[in-house]
Amino acid sequence: MEKRDLGLGPTSLLGFGLMRLPVTGGPSEIDKPKAMAMVDEAIAGGVNYFDTAWMYHAGESENFAGEALSRHDRSKWLLADKMPLMSITRKSDVDRIFSEQLRKCRVDYFDFYLLHGIMGNNVGLIDGLGIYENLGRKRERGLIRHLGFSFHDSPAVLERVVSAHDYEFGQLQLNYYDWENQDAAEQYRILAERKIPVMVMEPVQGGTLADPGEEAVGILRAADPEASPASWAFRYAASLPYVQTVLSGMGEMSQLRDNLGTFSPFRPLSDGERRTVSEALTAFRKASRVPCTACRYCMDCPEGVEIPRNLGIYNDYSRMRSLKHPMADLLLKMEYGLLAEPQRAGSCVSCGNCVPLCPQHIDIPHWMGEVARDHRALSMPPAEGPAIGKDRD
Numbered sequence: 001m002e003k004r005d006l007g008l009g010p011t012s013l014l015g016f017g018l019m020r021l022p023v024t025g026g027p028s029e030i031d032k033p034k035a036m037a038m039v040d041e042a043i044a045g046g047v048n049y050f051d052t053a054w055m056y057h058a059g060e061s062e063n064f065a066g067e068a069l070s071r072h073d074r075s076k077w078l079l080a081d082k083m084p085l086m087s088i089t090r091k092s093d094v095d096r097i098f099s100e101q102l103r104k105c106r107v108d109y110f111d112f113y114l115l116h117g118i119m120g121n122n123v124g125l126i127d128g129l130g131i132y133e134n135l136g137r138k139r140e141r142g143l144i145r146h147l148g149f150s151f152h153d154s155p156a157v158l159e160r161v162v163s164a165h166d167y168e169f170g171q172l173q174l175n176y177y178d179w180e181n182q183d184a185a186e187q188y189r190i191l192a193e194r195k196i197p198v199m200v201m202e203p204v205q206g207g208t209l210a211d212p213g214e215e216a217v218g219i220l221r222a223a224d225p226e227a228s229p230a231s232w233a234f235r236y237a238a239s240l241p242y243v244q245t246v247l248s249g250m251g252e253m254s255q256l257r258d259n260l261g262t263f264s265p266f267r268p269l270s271d272g273e274r275r276t277v278s279e280a281l282t283a284f285r286k287a288s289r290v291p292c293t294a295c296r297y298c299m300d301c302p303e304g305v306e307i308p309r310n311l312g313i314y315n316d317y318s319r320m321r322s323l324k325h326p327m328a329d330l331l332l333k334m335e336y337g338l339l340a341e342p343q344r345a346g347s348c349v350s351c352g353n354c355v356p357l358c359p360q361h362i363d364i365p366h367w368m369g370e371v372a373r374d375h376r377a378l379s380m381p382p383a384e385g386p387a388i389g390k391d392r393d
C-alpha cells in the first residue's frame, strides 16, 4: 500500500470511509461480521486511514469504528472524526459532542479532526461560537493531532475559509467528472497554492464513475482490460500531488480488494491514460440526459448564461433522481443557487445564438427552460390543499 506524507505523517493513499458499510437492514444496522472482516483486511493490506463522522450510519459509524479498530494495535491505524456543524446551536454543544465522540470511538485522541461540511451558510457559526478556537485548544491538549475541515461550496467561500484560519488539511469532493463540473479544479488549486494537503471524498462520484455507461466503460476496458472503471477514478485523484489520501466508502469486500490492488503499488496516470480518461468522460457526458460534453463551443452566451454548468447540474440532478437519491432536490437547489443570477438557466432569453454552435445539436434554450422550471418547482412552497387528517377530523 502506497503511503504519502505531505507534512502530516504518512497516511495510506487509500482511506477507508466508514459511511457505506454493509448493513443488514436500515442504515444503523451495520453488518458487523462483514464490516469487521473488511477493516481487518484493509489493515492487513496497509490501509491506516479511517474516516468516520457523527451522523454516518445514523450515529452508529463511530461506535463501529471504536469496536472494530480497538481490536488492532493503535499504531496500525489513524482515525479521522468530524464536528457536525449542522448539529451545533450553542457553544456547549462542541464539548458535549467531542467527549461523546471520544467515548464512542474508544480513543483518547483523534489523529485527524475536521469541521464537518463547511458551507457559506454555516461559515459564520465557526467564529460566532468560537468553534475553531475551541478545537485549537483541544489540539494543544493533544486530543486532536491535526485539525482540518470538509467543504461543500464555491471557490469564493473556500477562499474565505482558508483565509480565516490555519487549517492543516482540507477535504474536498474531487473526481474526474467534478474536476470541471463542480469547480473541483479551482478548489484544489486554492488548497495546493497554500500547500494545504487535500483529503479526497467522492473520488468515484458516489459510485457513478464505477459504472459510467457502456461506451465509457468500453473505452477504459480497451485501454486496460484488467482495470476496473473505479480504479481509473482513484488513480486520477491520487495522481494529484497535493492529495494526501483518497477516501473510499466501501460497502463490499470486492470493492476493498479492487482498491487495495489499485494502490499496491500505486501508478500515477500517464499522459496517454489521461487522454483515455478524457475520452471516457466525453462518452459518459454524451450518455447523460442532456448529451452535453462541456466542450463550451456554445459560449459565450450574450446574456451571460453558463450553459455547460447548468446542463451539468441538471444531468447530476436527473441521474440522482433516477436512482431515487435523497439528496437530488437539494443538489439542484444548492448548485443552481451557487450560480450568479445572469449565469442561471432562468436568464436565457431564447435568442437561439448558441444552438448552431453545439456539435451535439442540443436544443439549448429548451433545456435552459427545463432546468429553470424544475428549479422553480423545488423553490415554490407546497400547493395549498387539505391538511393531512383534516377531512377525517
Ligand code: SF4
Pocket (backbone or CB within 6 Å): 300, 301, 302, 303, 304, 305, 307, 347, 348, 349, 350, 351, 352, 353, 354, 355, 364, 365, 368
Ligand atoms: S438561447 Fe439562451 S443560452 Fe443560448 S445564447 Fe441565447 S440566451 Fe444564451
Ligand code: SF4
Pocket (backbone or CB within 6 Å): 291, 292, 293, 294, 295, 296, 297, 298, 299, 307, 308, 311, 357, 358, 359, 360, 361, 362, 364
Ligand atoms: S456546445 Fe453543446 S455540448 Fe458543448 S458545452 Fe455547449 S451545450 Fe454542451
